Amino acid sequence: MYLTSITSREIRFARRPEGIPTLETFAMGKVAVPAPPAGQVRVRNIWMSVDPYMRGRMMTRESYVPSFRLGEPLEGGAIGRVEASKCDALAPGDLVQSMLGWREAFNAPPSVLAKVRSTTLPPEALLGVAGLPGLTAFVGVEKVIKPRAGEIIFISAASGAVGSVACQIAKAAGATVIGSAGGAEKCAFLREIGVDHVIDYKAEPDLVAALKAAAPYGIDAYFDNVGATHLDAALHSAKPFARFALCGMISEYNKTEGTNLQNIRLTVTKRLRLEGFIVSDHFDMIPQFVDQMARWVDNGTIKIHQTVENGIENAPAAFLKLFSGGNLGKMLVRLSD
Amino acid sequence: MYLTSITSREIRFARRPEGIPTLETFAMGKVAVPAPPAGQVRVRNIWMSVDPYMRGRMMTRESYVPSFRLGEPLEGGAIGRVEASKCDALAPGDLVQSMLGWREAFNAPPSVLAKVRSTTLPPEALLGVAGLPGLTAFVGVEKVIKPRAGEIIFISAASGAVGSVACQIAKAAGATVIGSAGGAEKCAFLREIGVDHVIDYKAEPDLVAALKAAAPYGIDAYFDNVGATHLDAALHSAKPFARFALCGMISEYNKTEGTNLQNIRLTVTKRLRLEGFIVSDHFDMIPQFVDQMARWVDNGTIKIHQTVENGIENAPAAFLKLFSGGNLGKMLVRLSD
Numbered sequence: 294m295y296l297t298s299i300t301s302r303e304i305r306f307a308r309r310p311e312g313i314p315t316l317e318t319f320a321m322g323k324v325a326v327p328a329p330p331a332g333q334v335r336v337r338n339i340w341m342s343v344d345p346y347m348r349g350r351m352m353t354r355e356s357y358v359p360s361f362r363l364g365e366p367l368e369g370g371a372i373g374r375v376e377a378s379k380c381d382a383l384a385p386g387d388l389v390q391s392m393l394g395w396r397e398a399f400n401a402p403p404s405v406l407a408k409v410r411s412t413t414l415p416p417e418a419l420l421g422v423a424g425l426p427g428l429t430a431f432v433g434v435e436k437v438i439k440p441r442a443g444e445i446i447f448i449s450a451a452s453g454a455v456g457s458v459a460c461q462i463a464k465a466a467g468a469t470v471i472g473s474a475g476g477a478e479k480c481a482f483l484r485e486i487g488v489d490h491v492i493d494y495k496a497e498p499d500l501v502a503a504l505k506a507a508a509p510y511g512i513d514a515y516f517d518n519v520g521a522t523h524l525d526a527a528l529h530s531a532k533p534f535a536r537f538a539l540c541g542m543i544s545e546y547n548k549t550e551g552t553n554l555q556n557i558r559l560t561v562t563k564r565l566r567l568e569g570f571i572v573s574d575h576f577d578m579i580p581q582f583v584d585q586m587a588r589w590v591d592n593g594t595i596k597i598h599q600t601v602e603n604g605i606e607n608a609p610a611a612f613l614k615l616f617s618g619g620n621l622g623k624m625l626v627r628l629s630d
Numbered sequence: 631m632y633l634t635s636i637t638s639r640e641i642r643f644a645r646r647p648e649g650i651p652t653l654e655t656f657a658m659g660k661v662a663v664p665a666p667p668a669g670q671v672r673v674r675n676i677w678m679s680v681d682p683y684m685r686g687r688m689m690t691r692e693s694y695v696p697s698f699r700l701g702e703p704l705e706g707g708a709i710g711r712v713e714a715s716k717c718d719a720l721a722p723g724d725l726v727q728s729m730l731g732w733r734e735a736f737n738a739p740p741s742v743l744a745k746v747r748s749t750t751l752p753p754e755a756l757l758g759v760a761g762l763p764g765l766t767a768f769v770g771v772e773k774v775i776k777p778r779a780g781e782i783i784f785i786s787a788a789s790g791a792v793g794s795v796a797c798q799i800a801k802a803a804g805a806t807v808i809g810s811a812g813g814a815e816k817c818a819f820l821r822e823i824g825v826d827h828v829i830d831y832k833a834e835p836d837l838v839a840a841l842k843a844a845a846p847y848g849i850d851a852y853f854d855n856v857g858a859t860h861l862d863a864a865l866h867s868a869k870p871f872a873r874f875a876l877c878g879m880i881s882e883y884n885k886t887e888g889t890n891l892q893n894i895r896l897t898v899t900k901r902l903r904l905e906g907f908i909v910s911d912h913f914d915m916i917p918q919f920v921d922q923m924a925r926w927v928d929n930g931t932i933k934i935h936q937t938v939e940n941g942i943e944n945a946p947a948a949f950l951k952l953f954s955g956g957n958l959g960k961m962l963v964r965l966s967d
Contacts, residue, residue: 349899520895525888539898551862551892558857558889561876561906562686569898 296328296377299335302605303366303396310351313616318351319609322366328377329400334389335377336401338628341394341605342370342420343612344454345543358573369394370420371628372409383408388416397605397628412587415597421623422597423586426454429540429572430516431582434462436575437538437568438514442467445508447527450518450543451488452479453615454623459516460488461595468514471507473500473523475618482621486596500526511535519543521552528556528565537567543616598622633665633714636672639942640703640733647688650953655688656946659703665714666737671726672714673738675965678731678942679707679757680949681791682880695910706731707757708965709746720745725753734942734965749924752934758960759934760923763791766877766909767853768919771799773912774875774905775851779804782845784864787855787880788825789816790952791960796853797825798932805851808844810837810860812955819958823933837863848872856880858889865893865902874904880953935959 300323307320329335347369350361361367371394375387380403383389388409393399409416414423421427433455440446446463450456451472463470464487472488474480475495483491490507497503504512504526511532517524520542527537542552560567589595600620602611608626615624637660644657666672684706687698698704708731712724717740720726725746730736746753751760758764770792777783783800787793788809800807801824809825811817812832820828827844834840841849841863848869854861857879864874879889897904926932937957939948945963952961 524894541898542895551890552894553888553890554894555888557861557891557894558879559906560904561878561908564906564908564911565904566906567897567902567904569896569901569903571898571901574901 298327301398306361336373338373340372340417367395430458433538440466440468444513447471448516449523504530539569635664638735643698673710675710677709704732767795770875777803777805781850784808785853786860841867876906
């Protein structure tokens with residue numbers, strides 16, 4: 294019965310956004326997914342991920358991943374289940390991870406799928422704490438910042454998929470964590486995950502003063518997910534020799550003009566090190582990282598937090614919430630049971 | 631006869647500048663320098679240094695050296711000769727280095743003086759290629775950038791005291807050097823010292839295009855003496871994983887507003903490392919550095935270039951030329967023979 298053709302809804306890239314994307318950036322489409330040809334499997338997606346870096350793929354300007362093409366379905370991380378198999382490597386019922394999100398079902402060869410290894414983690418964690426957002430946090434904290442016990446680390450967008458894991462990894466390393474987020478709900482969430490000093494940047498527009506109150510003698514490190522005024526305030530607050538892990542500047546993604554930094558000159562006077570990193574340079578760490586994360590989740594060091602939207606028709610809105618501040622922890626879209 | 635009192639002219643800090651300093655920032659004064667008291671020597675300065683970092687000491691805002699005090703003589707590197715001695719450590723005729731520039735003569739204890747070691751270098755080189763500007767270039771190239779043979783290194787303010795030495799050290803390491811400076815005379819000077827691609831930023835206002843022409847595949851490293859549009863163009867031109875040594879942002883020293891950077895977000899996408907450094911963190915290297923520099927000058931690897939003004943009355947103008955672009959190599963003021 295799997296070998297009949299089914300219909301899959303998919304979200305296509307309809308219009309290149311200028312500035313902030315809108316619902317018009319996206320269009321719903323439908324395609325028939327026939328029985329898989331020889332050597333392929335048919336996958337029904339269960340979970341798909343929306344991530345800020347996808348904004349970069351909507352531009353033609355240089356980025357670190359190829360641009361999306363107009364009229365074609367978007368791409369992004371997904372977890373699905375094999376429904377029908379015409380290959381030996383995968384069997385019906387197997388869970389697989391792919392970059393073929395933004396669609397309900399598809400045929401593909403095993404070469405573009407990763408069979409989900411059995412761990413104590415729920416499978417959707419592979420899109421969140423044990424997936425690219427978690428690995429991003431891990432690399433930024435452990436490989437770029439390298440915290441020492443007792444240091445003070447400032448983390449922006451601290452309630453997001455990357456930030457919330459970064460906060461918890463930094464705490465596990467013995468650091469004092471200052472986290473910023475926008476709004477009372479997110480700030481309550483930060484306290485829940487153990488952040489020591491919470492800055493609501495919407496209620497406290499003077500970030501420099503807020504950092505001064507939280508860390509009168511300055512910060513030892515900064516994990517930047519925001520750029521702009523957050524980066525500028527962190528430069529101001531930095532102790533000499535502070536390390537900055539620059540992970541992504543969500544405030545810059547939708548901008549066409551540049552960034553005014555009052556304090557970039559302090560990079561010299563304070564001998565700061567600012568270092569950009571991209572998670573895909575560190576994919577060799579994935580197996581050890583997933584095992585480490587499973588242990589951390591098991592022993593309560595890291596808590597899983599996610600915001601879930603249901604149905605592919607809500608995927609564009611879920612993506613847009615990343616920029617309007619509508620998620621706590623990892624933002625996921627559930628496509629099927 | 632040395633034991634009579636003499637008159638010393640000195641340059642005092644008269645007015646805190648807003649923006650670019652002017653001659654009104656300074657005032658000439660005269661003091662009597664009596665015979666040295668017990669335990670001190672009287673020094674007559676021969677050479678004094680003017681350096682861009684002194685601009686920072688004219689502000690009250692945080693910097694890495696203490697602020698100058700209004701009404702008091704300025705300070706800066708100087709080479710002088712002991713005229714009279716009331717201590718055992720130094721004898722008349724000894725050459726000494728101090729931070730007591732901006733004055734013709736002074737009394738001081740040996741603890742604030744360094745006897746000039748005899749090398750093959752002329753003594754004033756201790757204020758230039760073998761002094762703080764040279765050490766700054768050495769640290770930025772050898773300790774921060776760490777060039778590999780065949781790499782392309784962009785150096786701004788390349789005709790200045792630091793830049794011109796940085797160019798030559800980078801060449802000695804086998805790098806291809808792109809140097810920027812303002813005006814035909816400076817650009818001719820850069821060609822003379824072996825810079826491979828010379829950018830006259832006054833004739834070529836589109837620095838991004840100029841860098842693209844010089845390095846179509848991008849730069850591996852950037853030695854920043856300028857900040858602002860130079861830094862922004864270097865961010866644009868950087869290859870992935872490029873290293874930036876941030877040495878001082880002369881274009882920022884006189885500014886009160888911030889810096890607009892179009893390309894700071896590229897620090898993430900290109901995984902750049904931006905690292906500020908200050909020469910005084912590396913004073914432990916001075917003896918080995920001076921010996922190395924003497925060898926380099928002896929074997930022709932590094933050529934000494936300096937611009938000399940005569941007489942303490944011209945020290946303020948010499949300092950101002952650092953910001954208007956009036957020096958090739960190290961700017962020195964000769965105070966006596």
